[in-house]
Amino acid sequence: MRSTGPSPASSQGFDPAAATIAVVTYNRSGLLRGLLKSIAAMDPKPGHVVIVDNASPDDTTEVVESFRERVGTELVYRRLDTNTGGSGGFSEGMRVALELGSAWIWLMDDDVEVLPDGLAKMGKWAPRFKSIQGRRYDYDGSEFYWQYRVAERMAIPIPFAPSKFDASGYKEMNSGCFEGMFIHRDIVEQIGLPDPRFFIYWDDQTYGWLASRRTTSVIVDEFVLRRTREIKQWDMGIRHMNASSNNYRYYIMRNRAIIKQYHRANGVYNPMLFGLGTALTFGKELIRLIAVEHTVRGTSHLFRGLRDGRAISGDRTFAPMAPLAPSAR
Missing domain, CATH: 3.90.550.60 (Spore Coat Polysaccharide Biosynthesis Protein SpsA; Chain A)
Structure with a gap:
């Protein structure tokens, strides 16, 4: 509670x-x-x-x-x-x-x-x-x-x-x-x-x-x-968009699947809205590549993250981190 x-x-x-x-x-x-x-x-x-x-x-x-x-x-x-x-x-x-x-x-x-x-x-x-x-x-x-x-x-x-x-x-x-x-x-x-x-x-x-x-x-x-x-940034006034890396791009997309598992476990998973969030994340990373890093190379790592995330999404044995035993204080 x-x-x-x-x-x-x-x-x-x-x-x-x-x-x-x-x-x-x-x-x-x-x-x-x-x-x-x-x-x-x-x-x-x-x-x-x-x-x-x-x-x-x-x-x-x-x-x-x-x-x-x-x-x-x-x-x-x-x-x-x-x-x-x-x-x-x-x-x-x-x-x-x-x-x-x-x-x-x-x-x-x-x-x-x-x-x-x-x-x-x-x-x-x-x-x-x-x-x-x-x-x-x-x-x-x-x-x-x-x-x-x-x-x-x-x-x-x-x-x-x-x-x-x-x-x-x-x-x-x-x-x-x-x-x-x-x-x-x-x-x-x-x-x-x-x-x-x-x-x-x-x-x-x-x-x-x-x-x-x-x-x-x-x-x-x-x-x-x-x-x-x-960090290299795109200055948008109040907000900034930072440069990234291929490693980050991969995990940004792959780890959406771990979040999905946590949403399922907590009863808040909505396939349509979560899918929209994933699409917006993918689009944001494309903008980051073009506007901050001035390239389109790196998109393959976004697709690879999505691909590897499917196995995590489909893992019905996935369990969130367990609560810890309260300490005696």
């Missing part, structure tokens, strides 16, 4: 030491170094920082170890044997954070920096909500717009969701982004860990959607992160 009010435990305030920052990284030690420097400068700091390394071939291990004594909090390093993608990395990072006893888990990629008072700003909302997204500055210092609502039956972001905040300082959302998701363990226990089968793409949107079905999820008018990686 979806809850909208704070529980008695969460009404007691926010303890920064009860939070864990969980970072997923792969072969970008320079960016990771910048993130760890920003965490070292935070006030207050979280109780733990968990770094999940997707088997990076670079010097990521050395970079992490160089911060162990200067990050200012307990640093936990998990180097995986293989690259499990962002999905597998965040699933493992969340699992480790729960094992550490964390009440709050703050997820982020390696290509951001935390603003010094970021955790304090997020913690301000913790007594009221259990699934929270803060705001980000883009690489150039501009305000980054994130599509915080999805059209549920089509399972696609709504690009014209209002960007302005009213006096409340928050807006309800039904999506999520692992670049800054701040979530309470109570919700994680109810919906399970992020699904590593996504590998990349749609995983965080789906996870945020699942969370919003259990609690009031919000994006708050608090800038807490800054993106540190410049």
Whole structure:
């Protein structure tokens, strides 16, 4: 059942030491170094920082170890044997954070920096909500717009969701982004860990959607992160369209089938509307190729993703990630 009010435990305030920052990284030690420097400068700091390394071939291990004594909090390093993608990395990072006893888990990629008072700003909302997204500055210092609502039956972001905040300082959302998701363990226990089968793409949107079905999820008018990686974009004014890759194109289409399975399991699957959402996604990726990357090469990866998704769609043994046993606290 979806809850909208704070529980008695969460009404007691926010303890920064009860939070864990969980970072997923792969072969970008320079960016990771910048993130760890920003965490070292935070006030207050979280109780733990968990770094999940997707088997990076670079010097990521050395970079992490160089911060162990200067990050200012307990640093936990998990180097995986293989690259499990962002999905597998965040699933493992969340699992480790729960094992550490964390009440709050703050997820982020390696290509951001935390603003010094970021955790304090997020913690301000913790007594009221259990699934929270803060705001980000883009690489150039501009305000980054994130599509915080999805059209549920089509399972696609709504690009014209209002960007302005009213006096409340928050807006309800039904999506999520692992670049800054701040979530309470109570919700994680109810919906399970992020699904590593996504590998990349749609995983965080789906996870945020699942969370919003259990609690009031919000994006708050608090800038807490800054993106540190410049991405080729098509500037459309308020909105931007980023460049992509063939790997992303494949998973964008293939993973529609995983979303379909989650919609079926949650009783919201509408074949016509979901099919329309898939068609619109395909069209958007064609526009991205032409307008941002100035090519039509790459369409084969979109078709390959659709083809491989059929086997997932037809798998009647597919089961969503299972809820977790509540911890005794």
